[in-house]
Each structure stands twice: as structure tokens, then as C-alpha cells.
Amino acid sequence: MTRTDPTPTIAPSETQQAMLELRHLNKTFSPSVVPVKDLSLSVKRGEFLTLLGPSGCGKSTVLRMIAGLEQPTKGQVLIQGEDVTHKPPGDRNISMVFQSYALYPHMTVADNIASALKLRKIPEEEVRQRLREVSHFLGLEALMERKPSKLSGGQRQRVAVARALVRRPSVFLLDEPLSNLDALLRENVRAELKQLFESQQAPVVYVTHDQTEAMTLSTKVAVLNDGNLQQLDAPHQIYAEPANQFVAGFVGSPQMNFLTLPCEAGAARLGDRSFPLPPPLSHARQVILGIRPEHVRRAQPGDTYTFEGKIFLVENLGMHYLVSVHIQATQQTTYTLRLLLPSDATWEGDSLQIALPPETIHWFDAETGSAVRQ
Amino acid sequence: MTTQPLDRTPSPSKPSISWKQWALPLSVGLIVVFCLAPALWQLLTSFKTNEAIAAIPTVYFPSEFTLEHYQELFERRPFFNYMLNSFVVATLSTVLALGLGSPAAYALARLRLQGESILVGAILVVTLFPPILLFLGLLNVVQALNLGNNYLSLILPYAAINLPLTILVMRSFFQQLPRDLEDSAKVDGYSTVGLLLNIVLPLTLPALATTGILAFITAWNEFIFALTFITAEPMKTIPVAASQLGGASIFEVPFGPIAAATVLGTLPLVLLVLFFQRQIIRGLTSGAVKG
Numbered sequence A: 001m002t003r004t005d006p007t008p009t010i011a012p013s014e015t016q017q018a019m020l021e022l023r024h025l026n027k028t029f030s031p032s033v034v035p036v037k038d039l040s041l042s043v044k045r046g047e048f049l050t051l052l053g054p055s056g057c058g059k060s061t062v063l064r065m066i067a068g069l070e071q072p073t074k075g076q077v078l079i080q081g082e083d084v085t086h087k088p089p090g091d092r093n094i095s096m097v098f099q100s101y102a103l104y105p106h107m108t109v110a111d112n113i114a115s116a117l118k119l120r121k122i123p124e125e126e127v128r129q130r131l132r133e134v135s136h137f138l139g140l141e142a143l144m145e146r147k148p149s150k151l152s153g154g155q156r157q158r159v160a161v162a163r164a165l166v167r168r169p170s171v172f173l174l175d176e177p178l179s180n181l182d183a184l185l186r187e188n189v190r191a192e193l194k195q196l197f198e199s200q201q202a203p204v205v206y207v208t209h210d211q212t213e214a215m216t217l218s219t220k221v222a223v224l225n226d227g228n229l230q231q232l233d234a235p236h237q238i239y240a241e242p243a244n245q246f247v248a249g250f251v252g253s254p255q256m257n258f259l260t261l262p263c264e265a266g267a268a269r270l271g272d273r274s275f276p277l278p279p280p281l282s283h284a285r286q287v288i289l290g291i292r293p294e295h296v297r298r299a300q301p302g303d304t305y306t307f308e309g310k311i312f313l314v315e316n317l318g319m320h321y322l323v324s325v326h327i328q329a330t331q332q333t334t335y336t337l338r339l340l341l342p343s344d345a346t347w348e349g350d351s352l353q354i355a356l357p358p359e360t361i362h363w364f365d366a367e368t369g370s371a372v373r374q
Numbered sequence B: 001m002t003t004q005p006l007d008r009t010p011s012p013s014k015p016s017i018s019w020k021q022w023a024l025p026l027s028v029g030l031i032v033v034f035c036l037a038p039a040l041w042q043l044l045t046s047f048k049t050n051e052a053i054a055a056i057p058t059v060y061f062p063s064e065f066t067l068e069h070y071q072e073l074f075e076r077r078p079f080f081n082y083m084l085n086s087f088v089v090a091t092l093s094t095v096l097a098l099g100l101g102s103p104a105a106y107a108l109a110r111l112r113l114q115g116e117s118i119l120v121g122a123i124l125v126v127t128l129f130p131p132i133l134l135f136l137g138l139l140n141v142v143q144a145l146n147l148g149n150n151y152l153s154l155i156l157p158y159a160a161i162n163l164p165l166t167i168l169v170m171r172s173f174f175q176q177l178p179r180d181l182e183d184s185a186k187v188d189g190y191s192t193v194g195l196l197l198n199i200v201l202p203l204t205l206p207a208l209a210t211t212g213i214l215a216f217i218t219a220w221n222e223f224i225f226a227l228t229f230i231t232a233e234p235m236k237t238i239p240v241a242a243s244q245l246g247g248a249s250i251f252e253v254p255f256g257p258i259a260a261a262t263v264l265g266t267l268p269l270v271l272l273v274l275f276f277q278r279q280i281i282r283g284l285t286s287g288a289v290k291g
């Protein structure tokens, strides 16, 4: 496939300008429904920002406010430095891919893709040229005269993406564009999307509740919950240094283990071992220890923090076993911990010596949930 | 008790299979005959000669067909005129009902109005009144406005009677039209009017055709208002004209012309439904979203 680059080349000085900026955005539907409380962020040229969060956390609302389909209650939306908060969607030079694709059922694929261009009075010759480019780029040539009802789910998705690309917008907005595809197709299309948008200059704001999509596609991830921005970072940082317990639990699969431990004298106790705590937590009475299942190991000679786990559940994930164990800390308290073992691992009976490598442990304030680093 | 090997050869009568083979066609045939018999009888009578109509025993398969009853309608009476009257009244009232009802339905479906459910409930209640209840009141209105013998005296009430149903049907249609489509059109840059004309209207045609035909049929068949509000002979509609067909004496019932008038009155409706059949059946929204 040859790649034609639909966006004009940009002078290097412009690359640092924020293409999209949100300032203190708030959306209040009713006093009890406030899906976006106070959101500020900016997206630069070439960036791929993913809004990640659980269902109902306001991701789509943010996207619709950027698109102009929803008016913010408070705050501003800036595109290329221009305040567009009160502009209608058609005047914002954005394009959007909807979760349902929203193709016009009574128009052919070609008309679907070209309708926005024709509305903008772009010369017919250029419209045809752009149509040719984008259909070649996405392999849609054979489908151009069909109606959307005669397309498969994957083909419809491509048409929706083509309709966005052909516009050459300032910002691409995508709302869960993969969620209607089956698992296998989703993986292929995800890889395609990544290549496709890497070749574009315009930034992308991508909404998903699927952390794999967020991790693989993005240059930046914004984790949202409860109307608030939880963390805004590169994907590997979101994974390696989650800002709080919510992010740590939401990103990573299988989910991070959380153990609420009692503290005394600046150390947290788990059974007969005590973990030294980072200084800000030295006066806490309780603390939350977080460790990812892939970081829990079987004990080797020389490990300090080793525990005996009683296996009560083994799940075969194919590449790994997901093993759930109980750790008897004291007479009254047992903790549950899950760990990943390679699929060739063997063990005898139902007991396992496990080690918690201290460098992989995350500490969270038990009251606020925010992460505390060494 | 003797045990016998299971007999796997089919029994000669095979009762269960043959029962299914004839039961469905038979019941379909019976229902069709039951529904269509009166209409077919009228059709047959309209083509029979007067002797065959009067003959006892009844002639089911006449040996001779004639167009004399139709000729009588068109040559001795202004029947074409009656049809035109009906057509004008029914068409204009349908257009009025759709033109007023669809925007109202769209507003009810898309805007978050206060007291929306009360409004919809009120519209529903209106449909519950039989038009005959409104008749005396309407008569006063027609007299006061001096609308007697004016097509408006029929067009307006017919449109009003059809309006609530139009609003309710169109509203539920708009509600199931995916909202994303309209949002997508807004992002593409359609103005509100452009969006309604280029995106919503084409998708709404099946629903418009269906409700329009219902409204048209109601208006076409209406009798009481047409009988009372229009007394000028050249302005009468088909149902009234057909009911007033008389013979040479009061003892002679003109069965043939009445049957012919009935056929002529029904034919446009049949043609209309056949013409819009594809619109009605075609699910235009399929393919809009993942299906």
C-alpha cells in the first residue's frame, strides 16, 4: 500500500502549538449528573490522546463538547488557538468517527465520504482527487458505489474512517470506533488505525474504555473517572507509575493486587515481614500495598519478602496461569493475591512460596488513594 | 406382551405431513376469500348486465360482461368530477396533516421539552374521541365561518382528525432514528434545514408514506362531514355521490351503478397502496448503524 499524505507539510515552528486546548471544561446536565467537572488539557500536533475510563465517566461528553454537539456549562474549547466554544460543529474543522459509524444509509459510500467536502464548496475536481486518494489508501475502491447496508461491519468502519480522513481536519475525534467489531477484526483494525494516524499530522482524540486500545494506540492517555482527570501521561508511565489507586486498578490486566496493611513505626506489616514505607507515609496507620500479578514471583533463594500462599484457584489464560492464593498474615487476617505463572510452571500440592520484589511495589495512601513514591 | 422391532417404514397414510401440507394453503385461501368476497362481489356486479344482476338463481359466472354501469356513471353523472373532488380534498388534507404533524413529531422526539409526556398524553386522548362527537360543534364553526360548500370545510377537519395519529406515529419513528446520524451530519457541516431535508427526510419517507396513506384513506372514505358541509352538487365527494345514486323510480335500486361507483371509489386507494408498497416495506434505516 502506498501512503499518500493528505495533510500539507508543516513548518517546524508550528509543531509546538497546541492544536486543541480544553480550559476548565464543565458539563452539568443536572445537579446530580455532572459527567465532566473541571477538565483542562491540551493536545499538540501529531499527538494521539486517548480518553480512557469506565462506562459513564463522561468520555463521550468531553468528545461531544470538543465537536460542538454539546455546549459546555463552563469552560472553553480552543482549536488552533481560536476559541470555538460557541461555534457550531460544522465550523470547527473537526471530523468525528462515531461508535455506530453513523453512515447515511440512503447515500452511496462515495457520497457519504464526499458530502462534507461538497458542503464546503470544494471544487469538484479536488473532491474527486481526494476521494481517489482516500479510497485507495483504505482499500475502498471496489465499494464506492454501494450503500452502507451492503457492507460488512469492518467495511463500514473503514468508510467512517475515510469520511473523517478526507476532511483533512485540524483534529480527529473518534468515539469507541472499534467496539462494534469482533475481537479478531478489532486487533487488525487497531494496528491499521495506529499506522494510519501515525502518518497524519493532525492530532487525534480517541475515546475508549478498552485499556489495550489506549496502551497500544496513544502517545498520551488521560484517565477519567467521576468527571475528573485522574492522570495524564504517556501509556508506559500510566502503567509504571499510576497516580492513584483508581488508575492502578483500571489499567493493567489482570488487575493489580491491593492489600490494605496496618502500619507501625514507618513500616507496613504483612505477616511477619515489615516493609519500610516512603517518608510521607511514615505516620500513617494504614496503607495500601499495590502489586501487579505479573510482578509477583515464585520465591528464589535470597528473596527478602517471601510468603507462603495457599492456592485456591488456577485459571489458564493460555500463555500464563493466573493463580489466586491466600496469604495467612495473622490468626484473623488472610489476604488474597493473584499472580501470573508461565504456562510451563509446575507446582506440587496447594501451597506456593511467593516473593514480592520491593522495587515493583506501589504504595497508596489509604485515605486519599493517591500514590506515594519513594 | 410381544416386543416387535421398531417399524421404520412410513405408514401409508403419513397423517402428520399431509396435514401440514394442506392446512396452511387452505386456511390462507379461506381467509383471503373471507376478506375479499364482498369486494369481489361488487366488482362482479359492476360488470354484470341488469338481467344477470336481477336473475334468480344468482349468477356467479356471467356469460356476458358489460361496461354500461360505468358508462352511466361518467356520461349521465359527473362522476369524474366527484373523483376529482375526493382527490383534491384527501390530498390536501393529507399534505396538511403530514406538513404540520411531522415537524411537531420531530420536536417531540428530539427536543427535551418540559411536560413532554403530558403533551403526548393529551394528543393520545384526542385520538380517542370519535369524530361524530365533534360533528355538531364543527357544524357551528362551518356556519360561523361561512365555509359551507367550500373544500376547506372538509380539508381542515380531515387534517385535524389525522393530526394526532400522524404525530404519534412519526414521533415513534423519529425516536428510533439513530441520533448519531444527525450529529454526524452536523459535524459534516449541514445546516439545520439542510440536515432535515437531506438526511432526515429521505430516511423518513417510508414512515411518511405509511401515515400519509392512512390519512388519505380516512379522508377519502369520510361520509358524514362530506354529506353535511357540502351540498352543492358539483362539489360532492365519492362516498356521498355513491350513496345518492338513485334509479328511475324509488322502487328501482340501481345495483349496477352502485357497484361500479364502489369499485371506482376503491380503485385509487388500491393503486395508491400498490404504488407505495415498496416505500412502506423497505427498511431504509437498515445499514445506518451496525446491524
Ligand SMILES: Nc1ncnc2c1ncn2[C@@H]1O[C@H](COP(=O)(O)OP(=O)(O)OP(=O)(O)O)[C@@H](O)[C@H]1O
Pocket: A029, A033, A035, A053, A054, A055, A056, A057, A058, A059, A060, A061, A062, A209
Ligand atoms: N443528554 C444528556 N442528558 C442527561 N444526562 C446525560 C446526557 N448525556 C449523557 N448523560 C449522562 O452523563 C454521563 C456520562 O455520559 P457519557 O456518554 O459521556 O459516558 P461515557 O464515558 O461515554 O460512557 P460509555 O463508555 O458507556 O460510552 C452518564 O451518566 C450519562 O447518563
Ligand SMILES: [Mg+2]
Pocket: A059, A060, A061, A175
Ligand atoms: Mg460513550
